Amino acid sequence: MTDLTKMTLAGALDGMAKGEFSSVDLTEAHITACEAATGLNAFITPTFDLARAQAAASDMRRKSGDVGRLEGAPLGMKDLFCTEGVKTTAASKILGDFTPPYESTVSANMKADGMVMLGKLNLDQFAMGSANETSCFGPVINPWRNGEDLVPGGSSGGSASAVAADLCLGATATDTGGSIRQPASFTGTVGIKPTYGRCSRYGIVAFASSLDQAGPIAKTVEDAAILLQSMAGYDAKDSTSLNETVPDWRAACGQSVKGLRVGVPKEYTIDGMPKEIEDLWAEGIEWMRDAGAEIVDVSLPHTKYALPVYYVVAPAEASSNLARYDGMRYGLRVDGENLADTYERTRTEGFGDEVRRRIMIGTYVLSAGYYDAYYLRAQKVRTKIADDFRNAWETCDVLLTPTAPSAAFAVGRKINDPVQMYLNDVFTVTANLAGLPGISVPAALDGSGLPLGLQIIGKALDESTVFTAAGALEKAAGFTAKPSKWWS
Amino acid sequence: MFIAPRVADKKDWLSGETGDWELIIGLEVHAQIASKSKLFSGASTEFGAAPNTQVALVDAGLPGMLPVVNEFCVEQAVRTGLGLNAQINKFSRFDRKNYFYVDLPQGYQISQFEFPVVGEGEIEITPEDGEPVIVGIERLHLEQDAGKSVHDLSPDETYVDLNRSGVALMEIVSKPDMRSAAEASAYVDALRQIVRALGTCDGDMEKGNLRADVNVSVRRPGGELGTRCEIKNVNSLRFIRQAIHYEARRHIEILEAGGEIDQETRLFDNVKGETRTMRSKEDAHDYRYFPDPDLLPLELTDEFIAKIKADLPELPEARKARFVEQYGVPAYDAGVLTADKATGDYFEALAAGRDAKIASNWMMGELFGALNNAELGLADSPISAEALGGLIDRISDKTISGKIAKDVFGKMLAGEGTADTIIERDGLKQVTDMGAIEGFVDEVIAANPDQVEKAKQNPKLLGFFVGQVMKKSQGKANPKAVNDLLRSKLGL
Numbered sequence: 001m002t003d004l005t006k007m008t009l010a011g012a013l014d015g016m017a018k019g020e021f022s023s024v025d026l027t028e029a030h031i032t033a034c035e036a037a038t039g040l041n042a043f044i045t046p047t048f049d050l051a052r053a054q055a056a057a058s059d060m061r062r063k064s065g066d067v068g069r070l071e072g073a074p075l076g077m078k079d080l081f082c083t084e085g086v087k088t089t090a091a092s093k094i095l096g097d098f099t100p101p102y103e104s105t106v107s108a109n110m111k112a113d114g115m116v117m118l119g120k121l122n123l124d125q126f127a128m129g130s131a132n133e134t135s136c137f138g139p140v141i142n143p144w145r146n147g148e149d150l151v152p153g154g155s156s157g158g159s160a161s162a163v164a165a166d167l168c169l170g171a172t173a174t175d176t177g178g179s180i181r182q183p184a185s186f187t188g189t190v191g192i193k194p195t196y197g198r199c200s201r202y203g204i205v206a207f208a209s210s211l212d213q214a215g216p217i218a219k220t221v222e223d224a225a226i227l228l229q230s231m232a233g234y235d236a237k238d239s240t241s242l243n244e245t246v247p248d249w250r251a252a253c254g255q256s257v258k259g260l261r262v263g264v265p266k267e268y269t270i271d272g273m274p275k276e277i278e279d280l281w282a283e284g285i286e287w288m289r290d291a292g293a294e295i296v297d298v299s300l301p302h303t304k305y306a307l308p309v310y311y312v313v314a315p316a317e318a319s320s321n322l323a324r325y326d327g328m329r330y331g332l333r334v335d336g337e338n339l340a341d342t343y344e345r346t347r348t349e350g351f352g353d354e355v356r357r358r359i360m361i362g363t364y365v366l367s368a369g370y371y372d373a374y375y376l377r378a379q380k381v382r383t384k385i386a387d388d389f390r391n392a393w394e395t396c397d398v399l400l401t402p403t404a405p406s407a408a409f410a411v412g413r414k415i416n417d418p419v420q421m422y423l424n425d426v427f428t429v430t431a432n433l434a435g436l437p438g439i440s441v442p443a444a445l446d447g448s449g450l451p452l453g454l455q456i457i458g459k460a461l462d463e464s465t466v467f468t469a470a471g472a473l474e475k476a477a478g479f480t481a482k483p484s485k486w487w488s
Numbered sequence: 489m490f491i492a493p494r495v496a497d498k499k500d501w502l503s504g505e506t507g508d509w510e511l512i513i514g515l516e517v518h519a520q521i522a523s524k525s526k527l528f529s530g531a532s533t534e535f536g537a538a539p540n541t542q543v544a545l546v547d548a549g550l551p552g553m554l555p556v557v558n559e560f561c562v563e564q565a566v567r568t569g570l571g572l573n574a575q576i577n578k579f580s581r582f583d584r585k586n587y588f589y590v591d592l593p594q595g596y597q598i599s600q601f602e603f604p605v606v607g608e609g610e611i612e613i614t615p616e617d618g619e620p621v622i623v624g625i626e627r628l629h630l631e632q633d634a635g636k637s638v639h640d641l642s643p644d645e646t647y648v649d650l651n652r653s654g655v656a657l658m659e660i661v662s663k664p665d666m667r668s669a670a671e672a673s674a675y676v677d678a679l680r681q682i683v684r685a686l687g688t689c690d691g692d693m694e695k696g697n698l699r700a701d702v703n704v705s706v707r708r709p710g711g712e713l714g715t716r717c718e719i720k721n722v723n724s725l726r727f728i729r730q731a732i733h734y735e736a737r738r739h740i741e742i743l744e745a746g747g748e749i750d751q752e753t754r755l756f757d758n759v760k761g762e763t764r765t766m767r768s769k770e771d772a773h774d775y776r777y778f779p780d781p782d783l784l785p786l787e788l789t790d791e792f793i794a795k796i797k798a799d800l801p802e803l804p805e806a807r808k809a810r811f812v813e814q815y816g817v818p819a820y821d822a823g824v825l826t827a828d829k830a831t832g833d834y835f836e837a838l839a840a841g842r843d844a845k846i847a848s849n850w851m852m853g854e855l856f857g858a859l860n861n862a863e864l865g866l867a868d869s870p871i872s873a874e875a876l877g878g879l880i881d882r883i884s885d886k887t888i889s890g891k892i893a894k895d896v897f898g899k900m901l902a903g904e905g906t907a908d909t910i911i912e913r914d915g916l917k918q919v920t921d922m923g924a925i926e927g928f929v930d931e932v933i934a935a936n937p938d939q940v941e942k943a944k945q946n947p948k949l950l951g952f953f954v955g956q957v958m959k960k961s962q963g964k965a966n967p968k969a970v971n972d973l974l975r976s977k978l979g980l
Binding site for chain 1: 593782
């Protein structure tokens with residue numbers, strides 16, 4: 001029998017449809033792979049028994065002709081999505097053994113489509129981080145190596161690592177400043193953050209509400225389209241959810257880019273960025289040109305302010321969103337001498353350094369006397385950044401940029417240098433600030449054999465064109481490399 | 489920010505050792521919206537449920553839970569705004585007010601800070617002892633209530649009831665336009681009547697669904713504004729007056745002793761009738777308001793506002809004026825009769841086709857007196873407007889006298905039936921047969937020769953004879969006929 005974990009999601013759905021193997025076969029193969037890969041630390045809470053039961057139920061459904069979009073596919077769930085009856089931690093200590101009595105809309109959609117959930121995937125604590133090192137369950141290790149343990153990127157490091165190591169056919173993730181796309185780039189996987197409002201935020205542990213958006217990490221562009229199709233959709237329980245129909249994105253993946261206007265924003269480069277990334281970007285431009293696209297030079301003049309704006313807005317919202325973790329109703333509680341002391345001890349012990357740092361930054365920028373200079377100004381610049389994109393769309397349909405300014409780096413390298421760490425998001429935060437869809441597609445290996453991704457950013461609600469461009473990029477890049485299976 | 493051009497009536501000036509002082513009062517009234525579900529969740533708002541039984545996931549601040557605005561509550565805020573003759577803002581926004589407390593599960597209250605749904609307006613109030621005054625409304629905004637901390641169940645633990653968490657409130661902020669405790673209490677009473685007439689709030693201060701934060705300062709009459717103190721959560725009209733009196737005296741004493749008023753938030757102790765410091769300005773929270781990213785701004789259409797406007801009921805002030813005009817009742821009575829919608833409706837049903845003066849006298853005298861004694865509200869009255877009207881009709885058509893009617897009323901109150909049933913059963917029909925009455929009159933005159941002589945000197949003794957005749961007729965004789973007959977027979 002072929003190794004079922006090497007399949008794509010599309011291939012596996014097809015194989016099950018043809019009766020070549022069952023969901024139980026597929027699920028067992030992935031459970032075996034997961035059990036052999038504990039060294040990657042991709043899972044916080046495996047749910048193998050649940051997965052087996054779901055797979056068996058799925059096979060039964062299939063027999064009765066009831067086949068959902070994700071029928072029988074074993075997938076991973078970032079542990080930021082609340083899952084009914086399954087512990088949800090956000091990789092934090094403060095949530096303790098919190099087990100939600102409710103299901104996030106995204107995971108509920110996927111369940112309804114027949115998903116098999118292998119477990120809850122590791123992440124940066126409260127999705128705050130770019131290397132998956134802030135998890136209180138330990139760092140996730142990238143399956144790709146160059147002699148030492150590397151980070152998988154973050155915050156969706158568990159999702160990226162699990163998909164890259166063939167532990168699941170695809171995984172959910174969330175992206176507030178690049179948390180889907182940067183780990184996808186670091187692990188040779190595909191990751192898309194859709195338009196803000198495409199996926200409901202209901203039941204996703206909030207980091208920064210105006211930026212948070214769910215999306216998948218997958219093995220191929222087509223797989224990403226299949227997964228997003230299931231995750232997305234209007235939800236009345238999220239006031240910021242968009243009441244728009246979800247088009248057939250899978251069909252968009254194979255379309256031609258002939259005549260598509262691909263913008264190349266000159267601002268998407270930083271000092272010290274490896275030449276290999278510059279070169280890969282140039283190569284990507286040629287690929288798109290060769291595929292029939294028209295290349296257009298564009299300027300997004302406020303790009304340089306995006307990262308500072310992000311690191312004002314996101315912590316501001318986070319400082320408020322995380323106020324509910326006070327030890328009073330659920331999760332960790334460290335009793336103190338009085339109420340204020342209990343709050344202080346609970347939150348000091350329950351939150352990691354990075355989360356505390358962001359809460360403090362956020363509290364500061366919202367404080368009386370600083371609000372105008374930081375939060376309000378950041379919101380004004382955010383509008384300018386969105387305007388930049390609007391102007392760009394007058395001359396192009398999508399943008400092509402590098403996803404991240406580096407390849408995966410060693411565990412521990414940047415954890416004590418927040419500014420260096422924050423720079424990881426420099427090319428991805430713009431799409432969050434403007435609410436636009438962005439996808440990272442693996443394009444090549446660098447000199448040390450590590451994957452690098454390129455990013456396509458599209459117009460709001462135009463994921464179809466993003467998938468089309470990404471499909472063309474994927475085809476041209478012909479990226480088929482897999483990490484050597486050193487972990488088992 | 490505020491100016492206070494109106495100077496109080498001299499009668500409202502407070503005299504101190506060094507001269508007169510004038511009170512400046514502004515109020516922030518929190519009115520709970522009469523809505524079945526909360527501002528951002530579907531949980532019930534029913535009063536008096538067991539603790540923590542009416543709590544949606546979002547009300548308890550569970551991870552990933554999101555607020556969704558209850559459109560009905562928005563409608564009530566707009567209704568109230570229109571009732572306050574106020575500007576309705578087509579664009580408004582929800583903000584987060586951040587602070588930590590055990591009864592605030594999210595760690596922030598969703599409120600409207602920069603852009604309230606209702607802007608400036610004004611209402612006319614009539615204080616008990618004075619002339620009508622116009623009080624400006626600064627704004628009305630929507631916000632969610634916090635839960636309730638219960639400190640008295642255990643000596644060393646605090647319990648939290650989240651039933652109230654997320655309940656919709658309208659915070660109605662007045663301009664500092666009140667100059668006496670009477671005006672402040674008349675203002676709150678007027679607001680209460682307006683929201684009750686509109687049906688947007690039950691206005692029940694005892695249940696806490698209408699409560700006031702009172703801002704008090706003093707100044708020399710017409711002079712510069714003083715430093716204000718805010719007295720939190722005062723929950724009856726009487727306490728509002730007491731708190732203001734106490735606070736004004738406290739300010740005057742401090743100022744006259746050469747001291748300064750600290751701007752602070754104070755609590756009213758309704759047992760001692762005093763206010764005391766809750767927190768000083770230095771301890772004031774920095775609420776770090778910012779727009780709630782979980783909610784879209786509220787954008788109202790002209791049609792939405794117009795539809796609410798078209799449905800507005802007659803408001804108490806307008807109804808009062810109409811009662812004076814249409815029924816000819818005195819302004820004071822009209823005020824009492826329009827105090828709430830049910831009272832006004834009762835009166836209008838009673839007065840329809842009857843003498844309005846008699847109707848209002850019966851209602852405000854006998855009925856309110858009886859209900860008061862029985863500690864009943866009008867809604868629980870054992871006598872409906874129709875039944876009371878039936879009784880009044882028997883007086884008007886002279887079937888019974890006013891005096892007998894009072895007895896019949898007592899029996900109606902006891903649930904013995906309609907006026908007609910009781911009159912019939914007890915044989916209370918007035919005797920108008922002149923022959924029968926003459927018989928009684930003659931008997932009485934014959935039995936009291938001395939009194940007859942005296943009465944001729946002193947006509948006031950007529951009353952004695954009337955009483956005797958009525959007694960003989962068991963109260964059923966027509967009093968006018970008795971009077972006329974006695975006068976002629978006694979030669980008065």
